[in-house]
Amino acid sequence: MPAVNNVLVIGGGLAGTATAIQLTRHGVAVDLVEVKPDIAAIGSGITLQGNALRELRRLGVWERVSRAGFPYNNLGLRAPDRDGTLLVEFPDVRSGGPDLPATMGMPRPLLARILLDQAIATGVKTSFGVTVAGLEQDATGVEVTFTDGSAGRYDLVVGADGIRSATRRMLGISVDPRPVGMGIWRVFGPRPASVTRTDLYYGGPCYLAGYTPTGEDSLYAYVVEDSGDHSGLTPEQRLARVCELASAYHGPWDDIRSALTDPSRVNYTNFETHLLPAPWHRGRVVLIGDAAHSCPPTLAQGGAMALEDATVLAELLVEGDVLDDALWDAFTARRHARAAEVVAASNQIAQWLLDHEQGDIPGLVHRIGDLVSQPA
Numbered sequence: 498m499p500a501v502n503n504v505l506v507i508g509g510g511l512a513g514t515a516t517a518i519q520l521t522r523h524g525v526a527v528d529l530v531e532v533k534p535d536i537a538a539i540g541s542g543i544t545l546q547g548n549a550l551r552e553l554r555r556l557g558v559w560e561r562v563s564r565a566g567f568p569y570n571n572l573g574l575r576a577p578d579r580d581g582t583l584l585v586e587f588p589d590v591r592s593g594g595p596d597l598p599a600t601m602g603m604p605r606p607l608l609a610r611i612l613l614d615q616a617i618a619t620g621v622k623t624s625f626g627v628t629v630a631g632l633e634q635d636a637t638g639v640e641v642t643f644t645d646g647s648a649g650r651y652d653l654v655v656g657a658d659g660i661r662s663a664t665r666r667m668l669g670i671s672v673d674p675r676p677v678g679m680g681i682w683r684v685f686g687p688r689p690a691s692v693t694r695t696d697l698y699y700g701g702p703c704y705l706a707g708y709t710p711t712g713e714d715s716l717y718a719y720v721v722e723d724s725g726d727h728s729g730l731t732p733e734q735r736l737a738r739v740c741e742l743a744s745a746y747h748g749p750w751d752d753i754r755s756a757l758t759d760p761s762r763v764n765y766t767n768f769e770t771h772l773l774p775a776p777w778h779r780g781r782v783v784l785i786g787d788a789a790h791s792c793p794p795t796l797a798q799g800g801a802m803a804l805e806d807a808t809v810l811a812e813l814l815v816e817g818d819v820l821d822d823a824l825w826d827a828f829t830a831r832r833h834a835r836a837a838e839v840v841a842a843s844n845q846i847a848q849w850l851l852d853h854e855q856g857d858i859p860g861l862v863h864r865i866g867d868l869v870s871q872p873a
């Protein structure tokens with residue numbers, strides 16, 4: 498018997514949908530509320546490392562994901578010189594196992610759609626444009642009131658509501674994300690034939706420039722610079738800014754830049770990071786994914802960590818008969834140190850870049866690759 502009979506999941510991102518799917522499959526009744534009226538119709542790309550792919554396969558969506566994304570097994574490092582000289586191409590760690598690609602690029606909205614479809618098909622009760630107005634818990638459950646005036650009582654509430662988690666605030670946890678000092682411009686566009694894997698260019702006018710194929714016809718490309726407030730720029734000015742910053746990068750970047758014409762597909766985000774000390778629960782409310790930890794995407798592991806949090810939580814809830822300290826201790830033991838290492842390594846790379854210090858980035862990438870190759 499699962500440790501819980503009914504669960505409220507707050508947030509329909511990777512962590513929330515993955516938790517909901519896995520609990521519902523085992524007979525737990527799950528309500529999922531997502532504050533947005535719908536999943537995003539447009540968005541950038543996402544790089545899914547092997548350990549994320551392993552979790553997606555567990556969720557039963559691997560067939561759809563593999564058809565929609567662009568798999569590859571190598572990572573390229575290029576120089577910020579006039580030819581975009583390829584310095585080295587090395588095999589990426591196949592952290593999901595030998596039968597999965599090392600990495601896959603995907604359009605984010607497609608991934609969100611696939612997970613949401615799977616949640617609905619599994620029997621998750623989803624509500625969009627609704628969130629939690631209040632939480633009150635006692636020894637046996639959580640009374641929840643919703644912004645649409647409805648209410649419910651749950652054995653457990655999972656706060657999977659992202660980096661600005663309102664659930665975190667409702668629990669009175671005051672660990673907030675701090676700025677890292679850098680920001681990333683991401684632009685979604687057509688994939689030229691010259692782009693068949695992620696290539697990274699360290700140095701030049703930006704800390705980092707790179708691109709990732711997300712499908713036969715698409716990619717996302719990115720440049721990382723000092724953080725700033727670009728909210729006053731028009732879409733056209735944002736596209737011009739990206740193209741100007743990227744003009745120092747060559748090789749496949751030349752093909753990419755000339756095909757970037759859609760100003761509506763440019764997105765800017767400042768890097769932030771935080772890590773909640775253990776435990777991530779208060780009574781019968783637990784935080785997972787970006788609500789509990791976040792980091793700059795220098796290792797592209799944030800999504801994988803969110804999916805792993807979901808798997809471990811669901812597994813413990815389904816296998817444990819009772820929601821007790823032993824269950825929460827087991828959750829902490831399997832998640833906290835692993836997420837903390839990924840956050841620290843991601844921040845270390847960002848710090849090396851900020852300090853213009855020649856750190857051993859390939860070494861760190863491989864160390865984390867080895868760590869996350871062990872199932873969560």
Ligand SMILES: Cc1cc2nc3c(=O)[nH]c(=O)nc-3n(C[C@H](O)[C@H](O)[C@H](O)COP(=O)(O)OP(=O)(O)OC[C@H]3O[C@@H](n4cnc5c(N)ncnc54)[C@H](O)[C@@H]3O)c2cc1C
Nearest residue numbers: 508510511512532544628658659786787794799800801803
């Ligand atoms: C610039 C950037 C690039 C990144 N690139 C990668 C990458 O390539 N690969 C990778 O693995 N990771 C990447 N990440 C990290 C990754 O995006 C996150 O770690 C991951 O999305 C976390 O999933 P989540 O479900 O915890 O949170 P989110 O994806 O943020 O989902 C939270 C959901 O909750 C909803 N929500 C918010 N508030 C409420 C509320 N009050 N009530 C109900 N719903 C609410 C939101 O609308 C959202 O749908 C990147 C992060 C950044 C910032």
